[in-house]
Amino acid sequence: MAAVESYDVVVCGLGAMGSATAYQLARRGVRVLGLDRLSPPHRFGSTHGDTRVTRQAIGEGLAYVPLAQRSHQLWREIEAQTGAELLTTNGLLVLASPGLQTRHHGKTRFLETTIEAARAFSIDHEELSAAEISSRYPQLRLSGDESGYFEPGGGFVRPEAAVSAQLELARRSGAAIRTVEAMTGYVQDTDGVTVTTTAGRYAAGTLVLAAGAWLGAILGEPYARDFAISRQVLHWYAVDGPIEPYLPDRFPVFIWDRQPVSFYGFPAIDGRDGGLKVAAEQAVPSATVDDVSREVGTGELYGFYDAIVRDHLPGLARRCIRAVTCMYTTTPDGDFVIDRHPEHPSVVILSPCSGHGFKHSAAIGEAVAATVAGEVPVVDLSPFSLQRLRPQSVPS
Ligand SMILES: Cc1cc2nc3c(=O)[nH]c(=O)nc-3n(C[C@H](O)[C@H](O)[C@H](O)COP(=O)(O)OP(=O)(O)OC[C@H]3O[C@@H](n4cnc5c(N)ncnc54)[C@H](O)[C@@H]3O)c2cc1C
Known part of the structure; x- marks a missing residue:
C-alpha cells in the first residue's frame, strides 16, 4: 500500500x-x-433534482433561522466568486388549513411556527387569507379555509x-x-x-x-x-395551456400543509419543456441505501397526480415529463x-x-x-x- x-x-x-x-x-x-x-x-x-426550497422563517424551529439567513448571504458571495446562479428569491408561499395534525419534516404547526419565526426575526412577510391567495395565485385551487404566509425573500436554490x-x-x-x-x-x-x-x-x-x-x-x-433512510420521488408535470402563469416571476415556490399529506412545488424554471416540479414527503423506510429502488413506476406518477395534483393544481396535465428518486436521512425528532x-x-x-x-x-x-x-x-x-x-x- x-x-x-x-x-x-x-x-x-x-x-x-x-x-x-x-x-x-x-x-x-x-x-x-x-x-x-x-x-x-x-x-x-x-x-439533486434542480431545485430546493429555501426560506428564512423556518417552520421546523426558530433555531434554524440564523442558518438559513447566513446561507443566503454565503450563496450570494459564492455566486459573485464563480458566476454561478444559485439562489432565486421569487417568493415562498406556505399555506395550511386550521387545526391540521399533519407533520412537515416531523413538525406540527408548521405554518404557525413559520409566522412566529418571521415575527421574531423581523423577516419581511405577508399573512394572507384564502381569498387573497386565490386572487394572487389562481393557478392554485384552495378549499377556502386555508391561510397563508408569503415571504418575498424565499424561493429556491439550485x-x-x-x-x-x-x-x-x-x-x-x-x-x-x-x-x-x-x-x-x-x-x-x-x-x-x-x-x-x-x-x-x-x-x-x-x-x-x-x-x-x-x-x-x-x-x-x-x-x-437514529438515521432512517426513506425513498422520495420528485415529479415534473406538464402544464396545460399557457406557461406564463407558472414562470418564476408569476408563480412562487409553495409548501401546502394539508390532510392527509403535505406537498410542495416550484415554478417552471425551464419553461414549458421542463414542466412543474411537485412532490410530497414519503415515509417509506429503507433498511439500506442499496434497498432504495431508483425506478419510478407509471402507477406512482398517475397515483400522485390523481391523489394530489389534479385537485390543487388544475392547470397541470396528467402527463409526467420526468421523475427521479432521492433519499431522506431522518432523525427521530426531525x-x-x-x-x-x-x-x-x-x-x-x-x-x-x-x-x-x-x-x-x-x-x-x-x-x-x-x-x-x-x-x-x-x-x-x-x-x-x-x-x-x-x-x-x-x-x-
Ligand atoms: C427529495 C428531496 C427533497 C428535498 N427538498 C429540500 C428542500 O426543498 N429544501 C431543503 O432545504 N432541503 C431539502 N432536502 C434535503 C437536502 O437536499 C438534504 O438535506 C441535503 O442535500 C443532504 O446533503 P448531504 O451532503 O447530507 O448528502 P448527499 O448530498 O447525499 O451527500 C453525501 C455524499 O456522500 C458520499 N459518500 C457516501 N458514502 C461515502 C464513502 N464511504 N466514501 C466517500 N463518499 C461517500 C455520497 O456519494 C454522496 O455524494 C430534500 C431532500 C430530498 C431527498
Missing part, C-alpha cells in the same frame, strides 16, 4: 454538506482532502450548481478533491484518525462524515438506528445531528438533515469548518447535538 498522506481534515462525502465544509476549510488555509465514492453532483444521494461551485472554490483554495474514491473505514488514533479508501490511506487530525444516507452504515449500531462522535473525538458527524437541510448547508459548512479550525462559529450548532437523541452516550 502507498505511503500514508497527511491532512488536517478529511471530509468524507462531497454533497451539499461536504462540499460546503471542504470549501470553508480550504478558504481558511486548512489542509483538506475531500473524498466521494461517486462524482458529485450526482443523482444517487440527496442533493443544489447541483451549489455543489459544483463550492467544489470549484475548494479546489481554487488548495483542497485536494478526489472523486470515485470511497472511504472503506477509519480508525481513531491517539491524536487523530487514519482513513482507508479504495485507493489509499490518509492520516488526519479530524474526519468529517458528510456521507448523507450512507452515514448509518459507516457508523454502525447503535447510531445507525432535527439535524451535527456533533462529535461520542466515542471517536476526532470524528464529526454531519449529515442527517431530515429532508430540510439544503437551505442551511452553506452556513453549516462554514460553522463546522470554523469549529474545526478553532474559531467561534457565526451560527450556533449546539441545538443539533447527538446527545439529545442518546443522552446515555458519553460526550467527547
Whole structure:
C-alpha cells in the first residue's frame, strides 16, 4: 500500500454538506482532502433534482433561522466568486388549513411556527387569507379555509450548481478533491484518525462524515438506528395551456400543509419543456441505501397526480415529463445531528438533515469548518447535538 498522506481534515462525502465544509476549510488555509465514492453532483444521494426550497422563517424551529439567513448571504458571495446562479428569491408561499395534525419534516404547526419565526426575526412577510391567495395565485385551487404566509425573500436554490461551485472554490483554495474514491473505514488514533479508501490511506487530525444516507452504515449500531433512510420521488408535470402563469416571476415556490399529506412545488424554471416540479414527503423506510429502488413506476406518477395534483393544481396535465428518486436521512425528532462522535473525538458527524437541510448547508459548512479550525462559529450548532437523541452516550 502507498505511503500514508497527511491532512488536517478529511471530509468524507462531497454533497451539499461536504462540499460546503471542504470549501470553508480550504478558504481558511486548512489542509483538506475531500473524498466521494461517486462524482458529485450526482443523482444517487440527496442533493439533486434542480431545485430546493429555501426560506428564512423556518417552520421546523426558530433555531434554524440564523442558518438559513447566513446561507443566503454565503450563496450570494459564492455566486459573485464563480458566476454561478444559485439562489432565486421569487417568493415562498406556505399555506395550511386550521387545526391540521399533519407533520412537515416531523413538525406540527408548521405554518404557525413559520409566522412566529418571521415575527421574531423581523423577516419581511405577508399573512394572507384564502381569498387573497386565490386572487394572487389562481393557478392554485384552495378549499377556502386555508391561510397563508408569503415571504418575498424565499424561493429556491439550485443544489447541483451549489455543489459544483463550492467544489470549484475548494479546489481554487488548495483542497485536494478526489472523486470515485470511497472511504472503506477509519480508525481513531491517539491524536487523530487514519482513513482507508479504495485507493489509499490518509492520516488526519479530524474526519468529517458528510456521507448523507450512507452515514448509518459507516457508523454502525447503535447510531445507525437514529438515521432512517426513506425513498422520495420528485415529479415534473406538464402544464396545460399557457406557461406564463407558472414562470418564476408569476408563480412562487409553495409548501401546502394539508390532510392527509403535505406537498410542495416550484415554478417552471425551464419553461414549458421542463414542466412543474411537485412532490410530497414519503415515509417509506429503507433498511439500506442499496434497498432504495431508483425506478419510478407509471402507477406512482398517475397515483400522485390523481391523489394530489389534479385537485390543487388544475392547470397541470396528467402527463409526467420526468421523475427521479432521492433519499431522506431522518432523525427521530426531525432535527439535524451535527456533533462529535461520542466515542471517536476526532470524528464529526454531519449529515442527517431530515429532508430540510439544503437551505442551511452553506452556513453549516462554514460553522463546522470554523469549529474545526478553532474559531467561534457565526451560527450556533449546539441545538443539533447527538446527545439529545442518546443522552446515555458519553460526550467527547
Ligand atoms: C427529495 C428531496 C427533497 C428535498 N427538498 C429540500 C428542500 O426543498 N429544501 C431543503 O432545504 N432541503 C431539502 N432536502 C434535503 C437536502 O437536499 C438534504 O438535506 C441535503 O442535500 C443532504 O446533503 P448531504 O451532503 O447530507 O448528502 P448527499 O448530498 O447525499 O451527500 C453525501 C455524499 O456522500 C458520499 N459518500 C457516501 N458514502 C461515502 C464513502 N464511504 N466514501 C466517500 N463518499 C461517500 C455520497 O456519494 C454522496 O455524494 C430534500 C431532500 C430530498 C431527498
